Amino acid sequence: MQQPAKRATFAGGNVIPSFLRNLQLPFGITLSSAAAVLAAAVVVATPAGAMAQAAHGADPSVAATAEDSLTAPQPAASPASEGRNGATSGPKSSLLIATDFPVKLAAGISPAAMNFAGTAGYGEGQTRETAPAASTNPDALTWHGITFYGAYDVGVGWVSHGLPQSAYNYEGSSLVNRNARGSRFLVEPDNLSQTGLGLRGREEIGHGWAVVFNASTGINPQSGQLSNASRTDIDDNGLPRADYAEAIDGARAGQPLNDEYYGGIASPLYGTLTFGRQRALGTDTMLQYDPVAGGYAFSYIGYNGTTAAGGDTEDTRWDDAVKYRIIHGPVHFAAMGKFADGVGGCYSTASNWTATTCTPVQPHNTAWGFNVGGNLHKAFADLVYQHYNQAISVVNPLLGPASVTQSYQSTTDSINTNPISGPNPVAADNNLISTANTLYGIVTDNNAVMATARYAWERFKTFAGYEYIWQNNPAKPLGVGATDQGGYLMSGVEDNNLDSEKLVQIWWTGLKYAYDSKTDVTFAWYGQVQNDFRYPKTCTVAAGFRSSCAGELNEGSLYTDHHFTKRFDGFAGLAYSFVTGGVAIAIPHGPGVPYLHNSNFAPTVGGRFSF
Numbered sequence: 001m002q003q004p005a006k007r008a009t010f011a012g013g014n015v016i017p018s019f020l021r022n023l024q025l026p027f028g029i030t031l032s033s034a035a036a037v038l039a040a041a042v043v044v045a046t047p048a049g050a051m052a053q054a055a056h057g058a059d060p061s062v063a064a065t066a067e068d069s070l071t072a073p074q075p076a077a078s079p080a081s082e083g084r085n086g087a088t089s090g091p092k093s094s095l096l097i098a099t100d101f102p103v104k105l106a107a108g109i110s111p112a113a114m115n116f117a118g119t120a121g122y123g124e125g126q127t128r129e130t131a132p133a134a135s136t137n138p139d140a141l142t143w144h145g146i147t148f149y150g151a152y153d154v155g156v157g158w159v160s161h162g163l164p165q166s167a168y169n170y171e172g173s174s175l176v177n178r179n180a181r182g183s184r185f186l187v188e189p190d191n192l193s194q195t196g197l198g199l200r201g202r203e204e205i206g207h208g209w210a211v212v213f214n215a216s217t218g219i220n221p222q223s224g225q226l227s228n229a230s231r232t233d234i235d236d237n238g239l240p241r242a243d244y245a246e247a248i249d250g251a252r253a254g255q256p257l258n259d260e261y262y263g264g265i266a267s268p269l270y271g272t273l274t275f276g277r278q279r280a281l282g283t284d285t286m287l288q289y290d291p292v293a294g295g296y297a298f299s300y301i302g303y304n305g306t307t308a309a310g311g312d313t314e315d316t317r318w319d320d321a322v323k324y325r326i327i328h329g330p331v332h333f334a335a336m337g338k339f340a341d342g343v344g345g346c347y348s349t350a351s352n353w354t355a356t357t358c359t360p361v362q363p364h365n366t367a368w369g370f371n372v373g374g375n376l377h378k379a380f381a382d383l384v385y386q387h388y389n390q391a392i393s394v395v396n397p398l399l400g401p402a403s404v405t406q407s408y409q410s411t412t413d414s415i416n417t418n419p420i421s422g423p424n425p426v427a428a429d430n431n432l433i434s435t436a437n438t439l440y441g442i443v444t445d446n447n448a449v450m451a452t453a454r455y456a457w458e459r460f461k462t463f464a465g466y467e468y469i470w471q472n473n474p475a476k477p478l479g480v481g482a483t484d485q486g487g488y489l490m491s492g493v494e495d496n497n498l499d500s501e502k503l504v505q506i507w508w509t510g511l512k513y514a515y516d517s518k519t520d521v522t523f524a525w526y527g528q529v530q531n532d533f534r535y536p537k538t539c540t541v542a543a544g545f546r547s548s549c550a551g552e553l554n555e556g557s558l559y560t561d562h563h564f565t566k567r568f569d570g571f572a573g574l575a576y577s578f579v580t581g582g583v584a585i586a587i588p589h590g591p592g593v594p595y596l597h598n599s600n601f602a603p604t605v606g607g608r609f610s611f
Helices: 029-046 079-085 229-234 281-289
Strands: 141-143 146-159 183-187 196-206 207-217 260-268 271-279 317-330 331-338 367-376 379-394 436-458 460-471 491-492 502-514 519-530 551-563 568-581 586-589 599-610
Touching: 229 379, 229 436, 260 317, 260 502, 281 367, 281 436, 281 460, 379 519, 502 551
Parallel strands: 436 491
Antiparallel strands: 141 146, 146 183, 146 196, 146 599, 196 207, 207 260, 260 271, 271 317, 317 331, 331 367, 367 379, 379 436, 436 460, 460 502, 502 519, 519 551, 551 568, 568 599
């Protein structure tokens, strides 16, 4: 019998745990010391006159691509265009809503109210407004204030340890995978940008107010299928490990509009308020401060949504969410909340419950967060806090006729410990939901704090970020039959997977160099470490490692991107990733089942067309 998990509590009932006071970064540095050094570095590096510049409204964001954007790049920036990150004519409030559509300045229009996405230049900037007016960009596909936009990104890659490509996989194969086998060549989708289409609009209604909307979706360039992480797992259900294709977890689960679908009102003075399916604040911030801007092929925090979502990759987008954003001069603020949605399933604490004796439970997957940031001349910084209840992480395929006895797949339902093997005529198993077209997941309550910074100097742009995540077993459990992203049902639910509080630290840094006006070179490094949350703490070679043991993941990447035309660019680069310790365990059950290979080397070359 599995030992009941303990829900970690904080001394004195504090919402923020004590680790923030003496948080240890890599190399034993405390958070307070790091903050002091960072502040000093910004002050020292800021050129003379920056305080005067700070009185003007430069936007704190940059071009967004990959998992969370459809990017339409402008012509590459030249050194002379560095001023795009500069000041406006004075303090000004503006909208701060995610957009990836490029516009050109028209006479009398402030740069702080527009969006730039020139990814090849070191001086590019991106301020964010929901829908630029039709007249501001003569190249836009705009009609009566409604703009059609999109991107197509595809490449060819080689991986040292990979799997066959799934028609529903939108992230490619660059990151080390627990089930990956031998080397192979692959068609790689969505390397720098998420392929897809979208519509956005803006209609002025008077007195500075406007109605805004955005509707966008991801499409896999290799198959034409809607991006669907859940389907990649479902297609592997019941198969032996040797027959798996690439399987991922994520927020895009085959929804018709799997990126965003929201509407709201906007005012230059009072900000923007929107409701619907929207990117989390951590997603917005990650895209702005990742040196690769979230590109799957070369960015760990773009490929894996743990950072953006604050714990579990499925939460990079929130359904039924309200988001408020405002920018005033060099400072911006955002807040976001999510209402509970979906189905909670059927739950019981008894070991012999059935479908007629369990209790239907309501979902409590609410969430909230805030973001504050600003800039001082060419130095930018942001801070994000996010909390998410009943976050779901889909971990691995389910059992089936071809793999009932294979220990590396999900074998039991944690609620009643019955085998998960699909429809079974035995009465004791009739309470189980069929494994056909269903998922298996771990449920946690998550908190996360993210701090980011970047600085531009001549042809160089530097990036850095850090996030601290703490996860606990859910205060209110989900039951079998709960719904996941895209409306998929959970036939297996683990509400007590954590023996104790799980702590995850993620950091990254990078450098982008503009070789000329059309070409840039980017280097990035990402690291993730987790604590030993196993109980009893027996993480040794002799005792056997499990996924609850301490471990780490690292990825480094280097690539170059060249803009042949305004709308078409080509790229080539490589990524190398590896895992150790508990992170190198494929299945979160005992005995631990390790990755087949704990590293992956992945060079990729490809092209992108954006409009």
